[in-house]
Each structure stands twice: as structure tokens, then as C-alpha cells.
Amino acid sequence: MSSNSVCVFVENLAKSYKQHAVLCDIDLSLNRGEVFGLLGPSGSGKTTLVRHITGLETPDAGEVIISGKKVPDLSLLSEIGYMAQSDALYEDLTAKENLEFFASLYGLGKKQQTARIQEVMKIVRLSGDLNKPVKNFSGGMKRRLSLAIALLHEPRLLILDEPTVGIDPVLRKSIWEVFSQLQESGVTILVTTHVMDEAAKCDRLGLIQNGGLIAVGTPDDLKSRTKTHSIEDVFLTFGGA
Ligand SMILES: Nc1ncnc2c1ncn2[C@@H]1O[C@H](COP(=O)(O)OP(=O)(O)O)[C@@H](O)[C@H]1O
Numbered sequence: 001m002s003s004n005s006v007c008v009f010v011e012n013l014a015k016s017y018k019q020h021a022v023l024c025d026i027d028l029s030l031n032r033g034e035v036f037g038l039l040g041p042s043g044s045g046k047t048t049l050v051r052h053i054t055g056l057e058t059p060d061a062g063e064v065i066i067s068g069k070k071v072p073d074l075s076l077l078s079e080i081g082y083m084a085q086s087d088a089l090y091e092d093l094t095a096k097e098n099l100e101f102f103a104s105l106y107g108l109g110k111k112q113q114t115a116r117i118q119e120v121m122k123i124v125r126l127s128g129d130l131n132k133p134v135k136n137f138s139g140g141m142k143r144r145l146s147l148a149i150a151l152l153h154e155p156r157l158l159i160l161d162e163p164t165v166g167i168d169p170v171l172r173k174s175i176w177e178v179f180s181q182l183q184e185s186g187v188t189i190l191v192t193t194h195v196m197d198e199a200a201k202c203d204r205l206g207l208i209q210n211g212g213l214i215a216v217g218t219p220d221d222l223k224s225r226t227k228t229h230s231i232e233d234v235f236l237t238f239g240g241a
Pocket residue numbers: 017022040041042043044045046047048049
């Protein structure tokens with residue numbers, strides 16, 4: 001693999017909160033255009049790791065390099081679309097007003113905004129809800145609106161923290177179809193999940209437990225290494241349960 005095809009490098013990353021080690025010596029590289037799944041139980045450190053990759057947290061040791069630049073770097077903002085685990089939406093505003101607010105932050109012009117807002121809402125299948133206040137949205141609708149916001153500026157790297165929580169299976173499937181389309185256009189996607197069937201759809205997986213990356217590989221590779229037939233069994237085998 002040429003270094004050109006690697007777009008994210010995480011090297012020796014470590015972080016503790018009040019003496020409690022949350023990330024231990026994480027090494028990870030993401031290839032351009034892959035869907036990489038970070039799989040681990042609640043509290044294992046997934047959110048902390050992706051917050052470090054986006055530059056929202058500063059590590060105690062190690063570094064993150066994206067497109068050759070050390071994180072945090074303002075010039076990377078246009079390259080990264082980040083969807084946090086908790087929706088950061090203005091409840092009293094409509095979906096459209098929320099999108100306009102974030103589109104302005106990204107520096108999209110008015111004309112461009114209108115077109116792009118239509119596009120992203122179509123992608124997440126919320127076109128009919130554009131003028132509704134977000135406070136009337138279900139949890140799943142809020143997740144989809146957050147995804148639409150993360151897509152607004154056409155980022156080359158999408159970092160999605162449990163994007164499908166609260167979303168029914170049919171829509172979940174359609175969101176994964178969106179990921180495939182984005183991937184075909186060269187977008188790299190880092191997604192955290194604790195849902196096994198989602199993990200199976202990733203090109204590669206990183207299993208995280210107690211802040212350590214315990215295994216990395218394609219779902220098939222991990223299954224054959226553990227001589228198991230499901231990602232759940234893979235996890236239990238590597239996790240020593
Ligand atoms: N800001 C913080 N201060 C103290 N502890 C934190 C902080 N953020 C995360 N943690 C702890 O780090 C661990 C990993 O959390 P998190 O990254 O949210 O896990 P996950 O996303 O896998 O559920 C947990 O034990 C959590 O309590």
C-alpha cells in the first residue's frame with residue numbers, strides 16, 4: 001500500500017482522564033476510500049478516539065496526521081465531516097435553518113447553500129421535513145439531520161460516531177447504501193458502532209476494548225484468524241471473554 005493511499009495516521013496515541021487511561025498506545029491508519037469501523041462496547045474509548053482524530057481533544061502522547069497535516073489544523077476543517085455521538089442541533093430552529101447555519105459556518109454561498117441543502121436532505125431522506133422545527137423530530141430524524149449537516153461541505157473524510165442509533169432497520173440499510181455511494185466517489189469513512197451487522201459491512205474493522213486496539217482487519221480476515229463465523233464471536237475471542 002503506497003503512503004499516498006493512506007489518509008489518516010494515528011501514532012502511539014494515549015490519553016488519560018484523571019489518572020484513568022482511556023486510550024493506550026493506539027496505532028491506526030485509514031486508507032483512502034475505505035469504510036473503517038471502530039467496534040467496541042460502551043465505554044471502550046470509541047468516542048474519545050474519534051474526538052482525537054477530529055482534533056477536538058489533545059492527546060497526552062502520540063499524534064494524528066491527516067492528509068500530511070498534524071491535527072489540529074484549521075485547513076483540515078473543510079476536509080472533515082464529523083457527526084458527534086450526541087446531536088448538536090438547534091431544537092427551536094427548523095431543519096432548513098439548522099442546515100443554513102452550518103452551511104454559513106462552512107462558508108457556502110447562498111445559492112450553493114440552497115442546492116446543497118436539497119441534495120443532503122435527499123440523501124438522508126428528509127426532504128419532506130425541511131421546514132419542520134427540530135424539536136418535533138424523532139431521535140432517528142435528528143441523527144439523519146446530523147448526518148446531512150456532516151455532508152454539507154462535501155468532506156473527503158467522514159467521521160461518524162454511532163450514526164445509526166435510533167434509526168429503524170430499513171433506514172439503516174439506506175444510510176449504509178449512502179455510505180457505499182460516498183465511498184465510490186472516494187470519500188473515506190470512519191464509523192463507530194456496537195452493532196455487529198453494521199460491523200460486518202465495513203471494509204476493515206478495528207476492535208477496541210478498554211482503550212486498546214486489540215485487532216484490526218477485514219471482517220473475513222478477523223473471522224478466519226479466530227476460526228469463527230460471526231463478528232460477535234470474533235470480538236468475544238479477541239476480547240478474551
Ligand atoms: N472528558 C472525560 N473525562 C473523564 N472521563 C472521560 C471523559 N471522556 C470519556 N471518559 C471516559 O473514557 C472512557 C471511554 O469513553 P468513550 O470514549 O465515550 O467510550 P465509547 O464511545 O466507546 O462508549 C469511559 O470510561 C468514559 O467514562
